[in-house]
Amino acid sequence: MIGAVRYVSRRGFEWIERPFDRLFGPALNPIAQLGALGFFFFWIVAVSGIYLFVFFDTGIERAFESVEYLTHDHRFHAGVMRSFHRYASDLLVVMLATHMLREFAYDRYRGARWFSWLTGVPIVWLLYASGITGYWLVWDKLAQYVALTSSELLDWLPIFGEPIARNFIATGTLTSRFFSLMVFMHVAVPLFLLFAMWIHILRISRPRMNPPRTLAVLSLLALLAVSLWKPALSQGHVDLARAPATVGLDWFYLPLYPLTSLWSNGAVWAMLGALSLMLALMPWLPPLRRARPATVDLAHCNGCARCAEDCPYEAIRMVRRTDALPFPTEAQVNASLCVSCGICVGSCPSSTPYRRSAELKTGIDLPDYSLRELRERVVAAAGTVRGAARILLLACEHGGGAGQVEGVVTVPCVAMAPPSLIDFVLGKGLADGVVVAGCAESACYHRLGVAWTQQRLAGARDPYLRARVPRDRIRMIWTSTLETQRFARELAQFTREVEALGPAMAVRPTAQSSATPGDAPRQPVGAAP
Amino acid sequence: MTNAIRHAGQFAVILLLFSGVAVFANWPVYRQIPLGSAIVVLTFVHGADRKADCRRLGPEEIAKLPPNMRKVQDCPRGRRPIYVELELSGRALFAASLPPTGIAGDGPSRVYQRFAIPAGSYDVVARMRDTARAQGFDHQRAERVTLVVDQMFVVDFRSESGEFVFR
Numbered sequence: 001m002i003g004a005v006r007y008v009s010r011r012g013f014e015w016i017e018r019p020f021d022r023l024f025g026p027a028l029n030p031i032a033q034l035g036a037l038g039f040f041f042f043w044i045v046a047v048s049g050i051y052l053f054v055f056f057d058t059g060i061e062r063a064f065e066s067v068e069y070l071t072h073d074h075r076f077h078a079g080v081m082r083s084f085h086r087y088a089s090d091l092l093v094v095m096l097a098t099h100m101l102r103e104f105a106y107d108r109y110r111g112a113r114w115f116s117w118l119t120g121v122p123i124v125w126l127l128y129a130s131g132i133t134g135y136w137l138v139w140d141k142l143a144q145y146v147a148l149t150s151s152e153l154l155d156w157l158p159i160f161g162e163p164i165a166r167n168f169i170a171t172g173t174l175t176s177r178f179f180s181l182m183v184f185m186h187v188a189v190p191l192f193l194l195f196a197m198w199i200h201i202l203r204i205s206r207p208r209m210n211p212p213r214t215l216a217v218l219s220l221l222a223l224l225a226v227s228l229w230k231p232a233l234s235q236g237h238v239d240l241a242r243a244p245a246t247v248g249l250d251w252f253y254l255p256l257y258p259l260t261s262l263w264s265n266g267a268v269w270a271m272l273g274a275l276s277l278m279l280a281l282m283p284w285l286p287p288l289r290r291a292r293p294a295t296v297d298l299a300h301c302n303g304c305a306r307c308a309e310d311c312p313y314e315a316i317r318m319v320r321r322t323d324a325l326p327f328p329t330e331a332q333v334n335a336s337l338c339v340s341c342g343i344c345v346g347s348c349p350s351s352t353p354y355r356r357s358a359e360l361k362t363g364i365d366l367p368d369y370s371l372r373e374l375r376e377r378v379v380a381a382a383g384t385v386r387g388a389a390r391i392l393l394l395a396c397e398h399g400g401g402a403g404q405v406e407g408v409v410t411v412p413c414v415a416m417a418p419p420s421l422i423d424f425v426l427g428k429g430l431a432d433g434v435v436v437a438g439c440a441e442s443a444c445y446h447r448l449g450v451a452w453t454q455q456r457l458a459g460a461r462d463p464y465l466r467a468r469v470p471r472d473r474i475r476m477i478w479t480s481t482l483e484t485q486r487f488a489r490e491l492a493q494f495t496r497e498v499e500a501l502g503p504a505m506a507v508r509p510t511a512q513s514s515a516t517p518g519d520a521p522r523q524p525v526g527a528a529p
Numbered sequence: 530m531t532n533a534i535r536h537a538g539q540f541a542v543i544l545l546l547f548s549g550v551a552v553f554a555n556w557p558v559y560r561q562i563p564l565g566s567a568i569v570v571l572t573f574v575h576g577a578d579r580k581a582d583c584r585r586l587g588p589e590e591i592a593k594l595p596p597n598m599r600k601v602q603d604c605p606r607g608r609r610p611i612y613v614e615l616e617l618s619g620r621a622l623f624a625a626s627l628p629p630t631g632i633a634g635d636g637p638s639r640v641y642q643r644f645a646i647p648a649g650s651y652d653v654v655a656r657m658r659d660t661a662r663a664q665g666f667d668h669q670r671a672e673r674v675t676l677v678v679d680q681m682f683v684v685d686f687r688s689e690s691g692e693f694v695f696r
């Protein structure tokens with residue numbers, strides 16, 4: 001059931017995201033920057049909130065007037081800041097909800113990712129608490145509605161001696177101290193929220209906390225335009241003798257408040273509790289079946305730290321050497337964080353299929369999908385490709401290329417394949433061209449696999465693809481599983497290009513290598529046998 | 530130029546999304562009570578009498594107590610529940626026995642109930658029993674009240690003066 005929902009959600013996201021990819025480009029696609037945009041809007045809310053506090057009066061009689069004053073008498077700075085504060089808060093809710101839904105859709109909340117998911121649940125509560133306390137401060141009719149409904153909800157809990165709601169039923173029952181308390185809450189809760197956001201990203205390597213500058217500038221401009229077009233306004237002064245019968249609700253922060261009129265407060269609490277519990281337990285409903293974590297072979301590890309650098313999950317750290325080899329450090333894998341993506345295998349300088357040890361070994365490897373097995377699969381797959389241009393696919397199991405049937409080697413992440421593997425395939429004439437087929441560029445399942453592969457093949461990141469490898473025989477295709485047609489189109493185009501280049505020359509014959517017999521070099525067309 | 534057009538398109542999409550957020554930030558409006566209604570709130574915090582009167586302890590009972598906790602009277606902490614009724618023109622709006630709060634049952638009883646009522650004139654009667662009596666009421670107030678649309682009419686009880694307050 002959950003799997004079906006996830007599948008449909010993923011299809012939905014892919015259907016929406018790809019047009020965004022085309023307009024914004026993968027680097028600027030806002031749907032791929034939800035977490036970073038969340039942080040960005042948080043800071044806008046924080047800065048605008050500090051600015052508004054300069055004008056705000058915490059007196060019971062002066063709170064509403066001070067908000068009106070800053071909104072109307074100082075419209076073009078404080079008024080705009082109020083709209084920034086309001087709409088950025090709403091956008092924060094939108095980012096949070098979409099972010100959660102997207103991580104669920106792409107199945108990036110189970111396994112080693114449970115920590116980020118679980119720590120995201122308190123963030124939802126803290127965000128709502130921050131927003132709702134803010135609405136009280138304006139002290140307009142909406143504030144009265146929020147105050148009454150919130151306190152009635154809280155009064156259901158057997159915590160408070162006297163019903164809090166009694167404070168909001170008659171004039172004179174409320175003092176200015178109440179506003180001081182609410183200001184304190186509206187400052188303190190967001191601080192806890194920020195702390196929770198920090199914990200949320202603790203286990204993530206290279207978390208994106210800032211959106212790309214262009215996206216940030218465009219978002220700020222759009223926020224300014226919306227603030228001028230539809231400034232955030234109050235809804236009339238509180239009158240405790242009259243019920244706030246009709247209010248313009250903020251449907252992002254207060255969507256559950258109308259439920260209190262339909263259900264009992266106990267039922268609303270039960271629903272919130274059940275929803276929170278379900279969210280918290282989702283990483284284990286059901287748990288992700290995980291391949292065995294990567295293991296370090298100290299005999300082949302020189303402590304270069306590239307695996308620790310490239311791991312997207314902070315699962316590898318460098319520790320003091322425990323053997324007699326003359327290196328200061330060695331890699332150590334935290335099994336509870338490792339998702340067996342294989343990116344570390346691709347980053348290890350020992351991971352070269354040319355190695356002539358009796359059994360191909362590397363410094364760090366996956367027990368269930370070793371480098372040796374990868375090389376064997378590559379050689380076997382290369383033996384099956386036919387045609388004028390023999391194309392071998394190194395395909396990510398989460399991307400559009402995974403569905404191919406011929407000449408494909410599927411890997412957990414394309415970054416598992418070291419650049420030397422491509423060198424090996426082309427250098428030995430196992431294929432005439434190599435396609436590296438990964439996830440959609442803005443939706444890499446293992447976060448950094450696309451980026452690392454691009455940088456390695458471009459010679460911008462260790463381990464580099466050697467200069468001798470002909471770049472015109474390599475193509476990277478980044479597609480989601482939905483983009484089968486685009487994948488087929490790009491593959492066909494590349495096949496034509498390789499066909500025009502002619503067959504790859506086996507410059508490094510396999511005779512002395514440890515590869516299987518299936519990887520016999522192909523003689524160039526017209527060459528003497 | 531192409532880049533400028535591209536950025537313009539990106540800006541337009543972001544603006545559209547943000548505008549949607551701004552619209553739903555206070556629309557559609559929500560009406561919490563039916564048109565032409567008022568709200569009646571019954572709320573008070575009041576402690577009823579103790580369940581039992583204080584009892585003078587005998588010399589043996591006092592001797593059994595620790596030396597630093599000896600006293601001549603035993604006064605049970607627990608309070609009685611309060612029985613309260615609210616009627617509008619003969620129709621019972623609320624009638625309940627309110628237990629005392631607190632783990633030992635020695636805190637005041639409390640109530641907060643909200644009712645949406647069509648606006649109009651009503652005979653409002655509030656009654657309370659907070660002593661050991663089984664019949665009748667210790668406190669009562671009756672008044673003809675006209676509720677206007679959206680009015681918040683509060684029925685409160687002042688423990689100090691022992692009387693209901695309508696406001």
